[in-house]
Amino acid sequence: MTSTVLPGHPHIAYRGADLFIEDLPVAQLAQMHGTPLFVYSSAAMQEALAAYQRGFAGRKVQICYAMKANPSLAIVQFFARQGCGFDIVSGGELERVLAAGGDAGKVIFSGVGKTRAEMRQALQAGILCFNVESEAELEVLSEVAVSMGLQAPVSIRVNPNVDPKTHPYISTGLKGNKFGVAHERTLATYQRAASLAGIRVVGIDCHIGSQITEATPYLDAADRVLDLIEAIEAAGIPIHHIDFGGGLGINYNGDTPPAADDLWAQLLAKMDARGFGDRQFLIEPGRSLVGNAGLCVTEVLYLKPGEEKNFCIVDAAMNDLPRPAMYQAFHGIVPLQQHSEVPAQVYDVVGPVCESGDWLGRERSLAVCPGDRLAVLSAGAYCMSMSSNYNTRGRAAEVLVSGSTSTVIRPRETAADSFRNERLLAL
Numbered sequence: 001m002t003s004t005v006l007p008g009h010p011h012i013a014y015r016g017a018d019l020f021i022e023d024l025p026v027a028q029l030a031q032m033h034g035t036p037l038f039v040y041s042s043a044a045m046q047e048a049l050a051a052y053q054r055g056f057a058g059r060k061v062q063i064c065y066a067m068k069a070n071p072s073l074a075i076v077q078f079f080a081r082q083g084c085g086f087d088i089v090s091g092g093e094l095e096r097v098l099a100a101g102g103d104a105g106k107v108i109f110s111g112v113g114k115t116r117a118e119m120r121q122a123l124q125a126g127i128l129c130f131n132v133e134s135e136a137e138l139e140v141l142s143e144v145a146v147s148m149g150l151q152a153p154v155s156i157r158v159n160p161n162v163d164p165k166t167h168p169y170i171s172t173g174l175k176g177n178k179f180g181v182a183h184e185r186t187l188a189t190y191q192r193a194a195s196l197a198g199i200r201v202v203g204i205d206c207h208i209g210s211q212i213t214e215a216t217p218y219l220d221a222a223d224r225v226l227d228l229i230e231a232i233e234a235a236g237i238p239i240h241h242i243d244f245g246g247g248l249g250i251n252y253n254g255d256t257p258p259a260a261d262d263l264w265a266q267l268l269a270k271m272d273a274r275g276f277g278d279r280q281f282l283i284e285p286g287r288s289l290v291g292n293a294g295l296c297v298t299e300v301l302y303l304k305p306g307e308e309k310n311f312c313i314v315d316a317a318m319n320d321l322p323r324p325a326m327y328q329a330f331h332g333i334v335p336l337q338q339h340s341e342v343p344a345q346v347y348d349v350v351g352p353v354c355e356s357g358d359w360l361g362r363e364r365s366l367a368v369c370p371g372d373r374l375a376v377l378s379a380g381a382y383c384m385s386m387s388s389n390y391n392t393r394g395r396a397a398e399v400l401v402s403g404s405t406s407t408v409i410r411p412r413e414t415a416a417d418s419f420r421n422e423r424l425l426a427l
């Protein structure tokens with residue numbers, strides 16, 4: 001039987017007419033668990049992580065999975081078992097790390113709006129580092145730490161003002177973005193940090209955006225950060241670790257991002273050339289570890305031919321997969337079973353939610369009948385994690401595949417689950 005791997009989607013392949021994830025037919029999983037259903041390949045996650053590990057072979061590095069990409073407990077546990085730390089953006093994510101058996105000592109806490117309660121929680125847990133995003137946050141963090149008789153380990157997130165050439169909503173390292181401390185304020189901020197009783201400077205970090213498909217923005221940002229380290233250390237403040245953030249893109253629609261090991265070979269060559277090669281490095285990859293390891297299976301409910309458009313109405317919607325509605329993002333959509341007897345037609349693939357923005361794919365050529373199932377590709381990152389209960393739709397189930405075994409890591413949510421915490425009025 002011929003096996004055709006989908007480009008950019010290792011471990012997802014047609015064997016004959018049937019779509020497989022590792023050694024399991026996806027249709028069998030849909031039959032067992034219903035739809036919409038997220039399915040992830042552990043081999044694909046493993047390989048994505050291995051590319052980073054190869055890139056850093058022989059270096060001091062802590063890979064911190066940016067878990068907002070997919071924070072399901074079993075996914076967090078999977079990366080914790082591989083030695084990963086975590087980049088978190090809320091106290092809730094810290095609770096998930098601990099619930100999944102992760103190590104608080106490998107956690108870095110990013111985000112522009114950390115509350116005092118979250119700071120206390122993270123200090124209590126003993127996290128590795130706070131990535132501080134403003135001068136105001138630094139003052140509050142010092143106060144909170146002093147009140148606990150502690151010092152907060154801190155890295156300042158620098159906004160290097162480089163254009164990552166990605167979607168404006170996921171670009172974070174330009175002057176107009178809310179993230180990080182402006183390049184020209186960085187030295188002054190470090191000097192203030194070094195003077196605060198509750199702060200211990202440990203590193204520097206930058207994260208310039210997401211779905212970056214070229215090496216150049218990283219190389220430019222690296223130069224800017226290394227310049228800053230030289231200035232900060234010249235002022236007598238040692239920088240122990242350098243954190244380059246995450247943001248490496250994946251192939252959604254023929255995109256050709258550099259492989260993680262290639263990108264890091266280029267970046268580390270720059271570090272070596274400038275005398276920083278033996279530093280402790282931190283990185284925060286999210287999407288590139290999980291994005292193309294996952295797919296979302298959905299069933300075709302109705303075909304609705306129209307004067308201007310044909311609609312293929314499926315049982316997954318913007319509440320399950322918000323990226324198309326939010327960013328006009330492209331996700332490949334392929335049938336679980338290829339059949340030749342139905343002629344292909346061009347459809348907008350849409351969900352049942354009462355919003356015109358509820359679409360998963362536009363103008364896709366598909367040979368489908370009602371009852372057929374489709375796989376929405378590249379659904380491992382920022383899909384389940386952004387899902388909601390809009391329209392009182394329970395969240396989808398999730399299954400993790402390894403070889404020919406599958407494990408339900410999140411059973412399907414019922415409507416009752418979704419309103420369990422609500423209360424009726426007394427009268």
Ligand SMILES: *Cc1c(COP(=O)(O)O)cnc(C)c1O
Nearest residue numbers: 066110210246247284285286287
């Ligand atoms: C979201 C985020 C990441 C991960 O970004 P990806 O594009 O998913 O790799 C890393 N660091 C910070 C601070 C983030 O906010």
